[in-house]
Amino acid sequence: MPLQSSKNRQLDGVRQENEEVEVVNQGIDENQVPEADVPPVTIESKQALQRKAQAKKEQQKKAIVEMDFVGTTYPGITVSAVTRDHLKVEHFEPRNEQTSAEFVAEEVEKCVICHSVENEQNEELIDCQGLMNGASRRMNCKSRFHQTCMINYNHGGFMFQYSARPECQNKLLCPLHSCVECSIVHKKQAAYVGAIVECLVCLRGFHTECVPVGAKMITVDIPSFERGFKLDMMVCPSHASLKSTGSNISVCYDCDEKDGVLIKCSTCLRSFHEACRETKQLDGQALDSTRCCFCLCADTVKVDTPVIARWRGNTFYLAITRDWKEYPKSQRSSATKFKTLGYTVVEWKKEGSKSILPISDICKLTTTNVKAAAKEVAEEWQEALNEQANNLPPVVYKEVLRTGQTSRYLNGKPPKTDERVEEVGICSCTGPNRCTTDDCIYFAMNNECPPECGRDGRICKNRNVSDKNLHPHIERRETLDKGFGVFATKPIQRGEFLSEYVGEIIDKAEKARRWDVIIKSSDFEVNIFMMDLKNGLTVDAARYGNISRYINHSCDPNCEVDITHIFVREEKNHKWYEERAYIKAARPIAEGDEITFNYDFDTNMKTVCYCEAENCTGVIGAADRRQRARKRQKAPKNAVQPTTSSASKRRIERTEEEQPVQKKSRTERTAPIAPNLLHSNRARPTAATPIEPRTVFAAPPPAPAPEVATVSPMAPRPQRRSQIRALEVRSRPVITGNIEYFDVFPYHSFPVC
Structure with a gap:
């Protein structure tokens, strides 16, 4: 007999109930009104x-x-x-x-x-x-x-x-x-x-x-x-029952100071000052005074990490944690703790031999330890940190939630802050490049032409944003270490329009709300796609956008941001326009080159830059602006300064006394300074603290943020990346302390107590 599905069995049950109701109703007088109607039985599908x-x-x-x-x-x-x-x-x-x-x-x-x-x-x-x-x-x-x-x-x-x-x-x-x-x-x-x-x-x-x-x-x-x-x-x-098997390091693991009252951790080799413990409360209770924060919070150490490891009781040397498969096969049968919970393989950095140690006998080497080390070993320790820093998290290739061809308002309603332009009619431009010179009154006012300019067989080339144009020779690709990027599939000439910077247009209140999330998230990889317009409006491509949101930052960009105004409606004798941002080529771009522009951060963020340009400052935004400011200060007083007027206010005015204005194509016009761009290149890893996330902690004042962004921008390119990554190794900030005591231990060992 074939098996019935659950749905068929449910239907059979309903039929049987209906039959029973019908049999009972046969004995009821037709004129008798039932006390209550039987509700119909509905069966919802799985979908x-x-x-x-x-x-x-x-x-x-x-x-x-x-x-x-x-x-x-x-x-x-x-x-x-x-x-x-x-x-x-x-x-x-x-x-x-x-x-x-x-x-x-x-x-x-x-x-x-x-x-x-x-x-x-x-x-x-x-x-x-x-x-x-x-x-x-x-x-x-x-x-x-x-x-x-x-x-x-x-x-x-x-x-x-x-x-x-x-x-x-x-x-x-x-x-x-x-x-x-x-x-x-x-x-x-x-x-x-x-x-x-x-x-x-x-x-x-x-x-x-x-x-x-x-x-x-x-x-x-x-x-x-x-x-x-x-x-x-x-x-x-964290589920291994281990205790410290010997003496502890005689300095505070967090600040490297040996002065003051040092507490020896009862479950590992660390020592600490009570004031240096970042964690002040665990599970609503005061901390165990005999254990360090690393043990209390069940923090971990990864494979291939430089560590300070105990060697036979009271001596500590530099070692590297290794995977179990690297332990010699000839010694595995006699190793009683091989692949046992709570134990690990370490490779002694100097000798190259391997041992099995309990994890309570190791602690992660930090940049503070390197700074405090004697000159004889500091270089070796830094090299070990650099090697470990190459073990990076997975590359994040993140898609936008919703795509669109043009910017839209978050609430669907534009604010009453549009620009009003007096009626000037259709321009008299002719030729194959209509409306691309200052002879076009709309172009001269940095406005796009109204819709009628492109009708009746006329070709208008000043409606790129309005017509939702996108350059046909750009595409999105995966980069090695910056997530997605945008690349040229064919040569692009200087001044060519690439794309509108598409996103949600939000007001000050919504921008503040989103910034609050960014600040409190403590996310070094946070995606920031905000570009300020005027009148308190901002374009945010975090949730909605097009290919332009994937364009990465560069200190030597081949593109730039410009501002235009698009026609939105007409009332009586006035045309109303709204501001939009777009990307255009700042110089010729070869086939295969990555499309980039300068994000020009206007915050205290210190996001590490990985553009690898010759003039790379190492930091996106602030450092780049300071560098430009220094160049302006060094320039002769009679030198011609670059224009800094806003594009929205630039207007061509002619009088009889003035000389005729030479026609300029859009590629020859002086571009305005890019709007306030708050936009993070999905650079990986984002080493610096973006907006001091520790300020949101309710705990007592924590230690200062790690000195990730203080790496000299003048360091050679092959070294700067490894240096920045090495500074990331420390999972939590530390306080720089006295370094003198390390000078008497030049052979990798640490003092004990």
């Missing part, structure tokens, strides 16, 4: 249920995006990683590489954070919109959570509100879809890109290239699922 569920998720996401952005108190006030109660492990041994587990039905219906169905706010549970990591087939994540619970969960710098916004992932995701290591170092875009390995025990995940040393990789079978379903997971090192 309808899915659409309804998707609509509900979109409503939940919209509500979270529109609410006030809370920001984070991490690392000043933070929480521990939450255990996974909804996944029950059958049995696990520290050296096992395979185990089985089951999803607990009762726990799956609870919040993964508070482990309850209801919270104090009586909020509805939200389904995670991510896919299960490490699964042998695509499967939805099992996590469910309350909105408030997830907003308050900030372990490892996780920010639920930020991931839900279009500026980040535009999804409601649990922490299992964000790499803890990348999030801690403020790579909040790359944190969600690439394969992630989940911890079997807690809500932590790491990129495959960010898996911490001391972790135990494990394959998990799920027997209740179909045959062959497996999960590639790990047990992170």
Whole structure:
């Protein structure tokens, strides 16, 4: 007998109920009025249920995006990683590489954070919109959570509100879809890109290239699922029970000072000052006074990282953490701790030999250690940091949420700030290049021609933005380390129109709101696409745009930003225009060249530049403006200064006393200074703190930001990138301290106590 589907069985049940109702009704008098009508039974299709569920998720996401952005108190006030109660492990041994587990039905219906169905706010549970990591087939994540619970969960710098916004992932995701290591170092875009390995025990995940040393990789079978379903997971090192096995370093790990009261960590080799601890509160409680922040917050060290490692009790040397596969095969059988949870392989930098150490006997080498090192070893240590800095997060190739051919207002209604122009009629321009010289009154006023100029067989070449033109010889491509970029497919001549800078036109209030999110996000990879117009309006291509949003910055750009005005409506004897920004070629561009322009930051942001031009300043925006200012100061007093008048105010006026104005094509006109451009080239890695995100922490005043952007812009190009990357190695800011005590230890070793 063939099996019935669940839908057929449901239909049969409905038919049977209807038949029973009909039989009962046969004995009822026709004149008798039934007490109540039986409501019709409706059956929703699977597709309808899915659409309804998707609509509900979109409503939940919209509500979270529109609410006030809370920001984070991490690392000043933070929480521990939450255990996974909804996944029950059958049995696990520290050296096992395979185990089985089951999803607990009762726990799956609870919040993964508070482990309850209801919270104090009586909020509805939200389904995670991510896919299960490490699964042998695509499967939805099992996590469910309350909105408030997830907003308050900030372990490892996780920010639920930020991931839900279009500026980040535009999804409601649990922490299992964000790499803890990348999030801690403020790579909040790359944190969600690439394969992630989940911890079997807690809500932590790491990129495959960010898996911490001391972790135990494990394959998990799920027997209740179909045959062959497996999960590639790990047990992170925070679940290893380890204690310090010897003496501690005799200086504070954070500030490198040995003065004051030093506290020896009871679970690792670090020593610290109470005042140097960034974290002040964990899980709502005061910190354990005997443990350092690294151990309390379960911070990690990646493979191929320079570390200070203990050698036989009381001596410390420079070493590099390595993968288990690099440990000599001939020694594996006798190594009792090989591939054991909480242990790692280290390669001694000087000798090249390898040892197995507990992770409590190593600590990450920092730039502060290098600055404090003796000259004999400082170069070697810096080289080790440079090598480690090449282990970069995945390149982020991020698509715009919505595409369009021209800019649009966020609320659909233009403000009453348009420019009014007296009626001048259709221009008298002729020839193949109509309306491209100052003889055209609209061109001379920096306005595009009205629609009638291009009618009745006339060809108008002064309506590029109005006609939504896009240069046919440009295309988007992936770059090696800057995300997407735009390139020329054929030669482009100087002055040619490339594209309108398309985005949402927002007012001051919305701009301030979006900037607030950027500041509080603490994201070094934040995508900023704001270009200021006049009258308090801004074009933002973060959520809506065209190919122009992918154009990267350069200190020696081949394109520039210009301003024009497009016709929007006509009232009586006046034409009304709106301001628009567009990109044009500043010089001839060869086939295959990348299209670039100068972002000209007008903020205190210190975003590292990777344009690799000969005149690269190393920093986007501020440094470039200072360099131009210095050149103007050095110029002779009688030198002709470049024009700085606004394009919107430039107007050609002729009188009888003036000499005839020479006709100029648009390519020969002096371009105005680019508008205030607040636009980040998706440069990777964005090493500097964009807008001092630490100012939003509720904890006591933290340590100053790392000196990432202080690298000399005059450093040779091959070295500057490695130097900048090396300065990123430190996951948290440190305070520069006394360096004299290192001078007496020239042979890689550290003082102990």
